[in-house]
Amino acid sequence: MTTSQPTPRRSRSLRSTITADGHLTLSLQERELPELAADEVLVAVEASPINPSDIAVLLGPVAPEALEAESGTLTAAVPEAALGLFRDRLGKPLPIGNEGAGTVVITGADATELLGARVALFGGSMWADYRVASGSGVLVLPESVSTAAGASLFVNPLTALSMVETMRAEGHHALVHTAAASNLGQMLVRICAADGVGLVNVVRRPEQVELLRGLGAEFVVDSSAASFREELTDAIRATGATLAFDAIGGGTLAGDILGAMERAQPPLASYTPYGSPVLKQVYIYGALDFSPTVLRRTFGLTWGVGGYLLTNALGRLGGEAVERMRARVLAEATTTFASHYARTVGLGDLLDPAVLAAVAERRTGSKYLIDPSRDRAG
Ligand SMILES: NC(=O)c1ccc[n+]([C@@H]2O[C@H](COP(=O)([O-])OP(=O)(O)OC[C@H]3O[C@@H](n4cnc5c(N)ncnc54)[C@H](OP(=O)(O)O)[C@@H]3O)[C@@H](O)[C@H]2O)c1
Numbered sequence: 001m002t003t004s005q006p007t008p009r010r011s012r013s014l015r016s017t018i019t020a021d022g023h024l025t026l027s028l029q030e031r032e033l034p035e036l037a038a039d040e041v042l043v044a045v046e047a048s049p050i051n052p053s054d055i056a057v058l059l060g061p062v063a064p065e066a067l068e069a070e071s072g073t074l075t076a077a078v079p080e081a082a083l084g085l086f087r088d089r090l091g092k093p094l095p096i097g098n099e100g101a102g103t104v105v106i107t108g109a110d111a112t113e114l115l116g117a118r119v120a121l122f123g124g125s126m127w128a129d130y131r132v133a134s135g136s137g138v139l140v141l142p143e144s145v146s147t148a149a150g151a152s153l154f155v156n157p158l159t160a161l162s163m164v165e166t167m168r169a170e171g172h173h174a175l176v177h178t179a180a181a182s183n184l185g186q187m188l189v190r191i192c193a194a195d196g197v198g199l200v201n202v203v204r205r206p207e208q209v210e211l212l213r214g215l216g217a218e219f220v221v222d223s224s225a226a227s228f229r230e231e232l233t234d235a236i237r238a239t240g241a242t243l244a245f246d247a248i249g250g251g252t253l254a255g256d257i258l259g260a261m262e263r264a265q266p267p268l269a270s271y272t273p274y275g276s277p278v279l280k281q282v283y284i285y286g287a288l289d290f291s292p293t294v295l296r297r298t299f300g301l302t303w304g305v306g307g308y309l310l311t312n313a314l315g316r317l318g319g320e321a322v323e324r325m326r327a328r329v330l331a332e333a334t335t336t337f338a339s340h341y342a343r344t345v346g347l348g349d350l351l352d353p354a355v356l357a358a359v360a361e362r363r364t365g366s367k368y369l370i371d372p373s374r375d376r377a378g
Contacts, residue, residue: 001036002115003106006378008042009033013128014350015093016058018078018086024062026351027073029093033130038108041135043119044376047151048100048126049339050359050368052286057096060086064356074351097126097370101141101150111135118147122154127347129372139326145333148369152339153329155310156184159285160191160337161325162313163245167197169317170281174198176236176244176257179288180220181208181364183339184247189217190336198239202232202253208364229256237264244282245308250289254282254305255296262299275300283308288362342366346375 010030017025036042066076078086101120119138125131141150167175177188180201192199193216201212201220212220219235221228235241236257244257258280265276280299285308295305314322329337345368349355359368 001106001108002112008044008105008130008378011128011130012347012372012376013095013125014058014097014347016060016096017093018060018083018090020083020090022078022080022083023075024060024067024078025073025075026058026067027093028347028351034132036106036108036132038110039135040108040132041104041111041114041119041138042106043102043121043131043133043138044105045100045126045128045131045370045372046102047148047344048097048370048372049152049155049341050370051098051152051155052288052362053155054096054098054127055360055362056287057094058350059356059360060089064353064360067353067356069351069353072351074353074356095125095128097128098122098124099151099154100126100131100370101147101153102131103147104138105130107135114138114140117141118150120150120153127350127370127372129347129376139330142330145330148341148344148371149333149338151369152183153333153337156339157187157329157337158314158322158325159310160184160187161328162310162317163188164191164195164197165317165321165325166283166308166313167243170243172241172243172281174200174239174241174243176200176202176232176241176261177247178202178244178253178257179204179247179286180217181205181211182247183367186212186215187337189215193217194336198241200232200235200239200241202257205364211364223253223256229260232256233260233263236260242278242280246282246284247286248288249284249286249293250291252294252296254284254293255299257282258299258303258305259296262303275302277302279303281306285309340365340367341369344369344371344374346370347372348375 012028061082062076067074099122104114118141121138209220221231261280280303
């Protein structure tokens, strides 16, 4: 084992537990650090974003305002009707934090070249003082990429790139994207502009139209506008988009997009009740709205709605595409794939209901970054 001084022995980590009797508890649990295997490293975590997928594990079905402080923890009742959805996590104190970055402070015998390196990593348990990782699984950050920027180089960048790769692999030529002013959406705007891919951005506020136009987006439609359906159809016709990625999931939007894709097709030479033969596909890849997905089927019978998850997509796209995407993310880390954070907090701040209420809003420009070194002892 090779180590920097002083040797850390214990680590706090944020845990979310839902009990079988219907309580959610958030707590900071402190544990002994394990011995490292020869190829492993210990990373002192210095940055980890709070992504919507982390919030889903953190809070489950609980609204942050329901949380009450109780001897150093936060707790709230989980409605009995919701418990079945969480069957596979009941009684388990789940660690949180999909991705992050920090400094290697101890290495196993076969990973000594990484001692002191600033690295980014992916794979859970990042909301902790320290995180054990395989030396071959970390990404060494170049001088030009700050640790904060390195913390968000997996989930959103690879998902945005995988959307364009999926479009090509499945024979589509342009995209529709919803909740498009998100960090991921802004990355997709820059990718599509650079790659010459048509992109219809759907947002829900006029200021988000301005934001994306400022980034160079050509087609931005506001779902709160009275003319939304016509503008969406026109933009889809202009780009030829037949594939959409929908981060919202609930409500009528997925069906509205399929309807607009159908209306954007040229008139059929001979009528059929089955609509255009062109495949129109929506992938729901987020759950910003948990209400039911409503499909008013006005778009014939050549369509699909499915779920979309980064890890599944990477498996489908294969090793060569994944390597290409990773290389591009690193090369364009501070430009195309830059994320924006509204505030940086320590690990202990996550037990402040006001902080949780702010992050749970998932509003444009309000992403938080966690830096455990802010309140780490020693
Ligand atoms: N499936 C996957 O593998 C995968 C991978 C990565 C990311 N994702 C998903 O990608 C999405 C974007 O992530 P991010 O980190 O880029 O988000 P972010 O920067 O936190 O932005 C969230 C965006 O969602 C909008 N929003 C929130 N609630 C909404 C609602 N009910 N209806 C419409 N818009 C709403 C916000 O707009 P307002 O300001 O108007 O609220 C904001 O622009 C998330 O849904 C995330 O779960 C999925």
